[in-house]
Amino acid sequence: MSPEPAARFTLPHPRGESVLWGGSGALAAAAGELREWVAGRRLFLLSTPRVRALHGDAPAPVRAAAAAVVELSAPDGEIAKEPAEAVRLWREMAAHGGRRDSRLLCLGGGSLTDLGGFVAGGFLRGIEVAHLPTTLLAQVDAAIGGKTGVDLPEGKNLVGLFHHPALVVADTAWLGTLPREALRCGLVEAIKMAALLAPELLARIERDLDRLLAGDATALGPVVAAAAGVKAAVVARDPEERGERALLNFGHTLGHALEAAAGFGALAHGDAVAWGIRFALDLARERGWAADLAPRLTALLDRLGVPPLPPLDGAAVLAALQRDKKATEAGVRWVLPERLGQGRWGIVLPPAGIAARLGPFLAAGAAPARGL
Ligand SMILES: NC(=O)c1ccc[n+]([C@@H]2O[C@H](COP(=O)([O-])OP(=O)(O)OC[C@H]3O[C@@H](n4cnc5c(N)ncnc54)[C@H](O)[C@@H]3O)[C@@H](O)[C@H]2O)c1
Ligand SMILES: [Zn+2]
Numbered sequence: 001m002s003p004e005p006a007a008r009f010t011l012p013h014p015r016g017e018s019v020l021w022g023g024s025g026a027l028a029a030a031a032g033e034l035r036e037w038v039a040g041r042r043l044f045l046l047s048t049p050r051v052r053a054l055h056g057d058a059p060a061p062v063r064a065a066a067a068a069v070v071e072l073s074a075p076d077g078e079i080a081k082e083p084a085e086a087v088r089l090w091r092e093m094a095a096h097g098g099r100r101d102s103r104l105l106c107l108g109g110g111s112l113t114d115l116g117g118f119v120a121g122g123f124l125r126g127i128e129v130a131h132l133p134t135t136l137l138a139q140v141d142a143a144i145g146g147k148t149g150v151d152l153p154e155g156k157n158l159v160g161l162f163h164h165p166a167l168v169v170a171d172t173a174w175l176g177t178l179p180r181e182a183l184r185c186g187l188v189e190a191i192k193m194a195a196l197l198a199p200e201l202l203a204r205i206e207r208d209l210d211r212l213l214a215g216d217a218t219a220l221g222p223v224v225a226a227a228a229g230v231k232a233a234v235v236a237r238d239p240e241e242r243g244e245r246a247l248l249n250f251g252h253t254l255g256h257a258l259e260a261a262a263g264f265g266a267l268a269h270g271d272a273v274a275w276g277i278r279f280a281l282d283l284a285r286e287r288g289w290a291a292d293l294a295p296r297l298t299a300l301l302d303r304l305g306v307p308p309l310p311p312l313d314g315a316a317v318l319a320a321l322q323r324d325k326k327a328t329e330a331g332v333r334w335v336l337p338e339r340l341g342q343g344r345w346g347i348v349l350p351p352a353g354i355a356a357r358l359g360p361f362l363a364a365g366a367a368p369a370r371g372l
Contacts (some may be wrong), residue, residue, distance in 0.1 A: 003024040003025065003218040004023065004024070005023065006025050006221070007022055007225035007228075008029070009022075009232050010232075011144070011145075011164070011236050013146060013164045016164070016166075018146075018164050018165050018168060019166070019168075020144060020232055021033075021167075021171075022139065022225040022228040022229070023171075023221035024218055025171065025173075026169050027132070030167065031062065034062045034105075037103065037167055038065050038066045040066075041066060041067055041101055041102060042070065042096075042097060042098065042103070043066035043067075043070070043102070044070050044096075044102060044103065044105070045071050045107070046074060046115075046116050047074075047107040047108050048073065048075060049076060050076045051107055051109070051134050054134075055107065055177070058171070058174065059105060059132065072089055072093070074089070074108075074112055074115055076111075077111055078156075078264075080108075081115050081151045082150065085115060085150070089115075093123055100124050100127060102127050103127065104119065104128070104129045105130050106129065106132065107132045107134060108132075108138075109133065109135035109138045113138050113142055113165075114147075114148055114150070116129060117129055117165065118148040118159075118160060121161045121162075128166045129165050130168065131165050131168045132169050132171070132174075134174040134175075135182055136175055136185075136187065136190075137182070137270065138170075139224045140186060140189050140190045140227035140231065141248075143165065144228055145235040146164035147162060148160050148162070148163050172217040175215050176217055180214075180215075181271075183213055184304050184306070185271060185273075186270065187209075187270070188306075189227070189270060190223055190227040191205060191297070191300060192252075192277060193250075194226075195337060195341075196341065196343035197230050197341065198230045198341070199340050201223065201226045202296070202300075202340070204226070206296070209300070209304070234247065244345070246333075246345035246346060247335055250277065250280060250337070250343060251273040251274065251276035251277035251335075252276055253276060253321070253332060253333070254276035254317075255273035255274075256276075257320035258276065258309070258312065261312050271307060274304065275306070275309060275365055277297060278301065278361075279361055280334060280336055280337065281294045281298065281337065283334060283357070284337050287336070289338045290336075290338065290339060293337050293340045297337075308366055310366065314358045314362055317358060317362065318355050321351075330348045331348045331350045331354075333346050333347065334348075335347070
């Protein structure tokens with residue numbers, strides 16, 4: 001089967017527009033635009049040791065067009081998002097002659113693109129940034145939409161700013177080196193968007209799931225392109241999350257609380273969101289919603305092989321839910337599916353009702369008998 005060509009989208013935002021390329025062969029297709037973007041300028045190239053070892057040749061076609069190239073490095077994983085990393089990079093950029101027209105190109109996963117976007121947004125009050133996201137999660141979600149940030153000991157993403165990338169080039173050729181867990185977690189983010197915003201994408205994921213989980217670049221191409229297109233369209237309509245962009249948080253209300261209660265790092269983000277989607281489906285079914293969607297999503301999550309939950313204390317999860325950034329005095333806000341392709345956001349549910357459901361849900365999720 002010949003691969004579908006990479007797709008090109010534009011995402012208009014309050015300060016201009018982002019150009020997004022996604023799919024198999026995206027880098028070759030976007031090389032001309034990338035070269036034009038760096039032509040004659042100082043290029044800061046930010047990556048991590050692991051990604052550079054695996055895919056460090058990816059920016060080669062772009063480097064030659066720059067006036068000068070300065071290599072920057074950040075650690076692999078979430079620890080890249082320490083504020084001290086941003087300060088160190090700002091100082092290196094200043095020491096290496098960074099100017100307002102310098103460019104920052106980020107090659108790595110979502111942690112690196114979050115850090116790189118933040119660094120670019122802050123340096124000299126903002127220089128242009130482009131991302132070459134190398135994880136599925138970053139290709140379908142983190143690198144798109146302009147949210148950037150770093151972590152504090154008090155919580156994840158507590159310091160950040162909106163700074164949209166000029167270009168995002170998501171080539172699925174880079175995903176072949178990802179472990180299965182990372183592919184599974186990225187797919188959960190694609191599924192969350194497909195369920196509420198793109199029914200045809202959900203059908204494609206159902207059809208191709210085995211190849212997607214195996215990191216097959218040809219199968220991943222159209223999924224990355226479609227999911228990136230869905231995210232871009234939602235962000236373009238609601239750049240600062242005053243409404244509909246909240247749909248992208250489907251599964252994340254409980255998901256974030258599960259991550260926090262388990263201790264960060266003990267439960268992969270995508271797996272936590274998968275459990276959050278199951279819980280949101282339960283809440284939706286109570287209202288008589290999602291009758292068409294619930295069986296399909298449940299079957300798909302079963303096939304993904306999401307591991308059982310670790311044993312978690314219901315009171316700790318409830319406390320984490322109430323600390324949610326989006327909680328109000330009346331309760332926590334939920335995104336619930338109404339039917340395939342349609343969701344509702346901002347649904348405030350009182351804690352008592354959630355507390356009653358949570359214990360049995362956590363117990364069932366932790367039991368291997370559930371077959372996950
Ligand atoms: N800004 C947003 O809108 C947004 C949205 C979702 C998530 N995020 C953020 O994204 C981050 C998670 O990103 P992530 O899941 O990409 O993880 P990550 O960036 O931490 O990467 C995980 C690991 O995968 C390695 N890796 C990267 N590419 C690889 C490849 N092609 N092959 C093999 N290994 C590779 C990395 O070196 C790292 O060790 C979180 O910090 C989260 O908050 C941001
Ligand atoms: Zn997520």
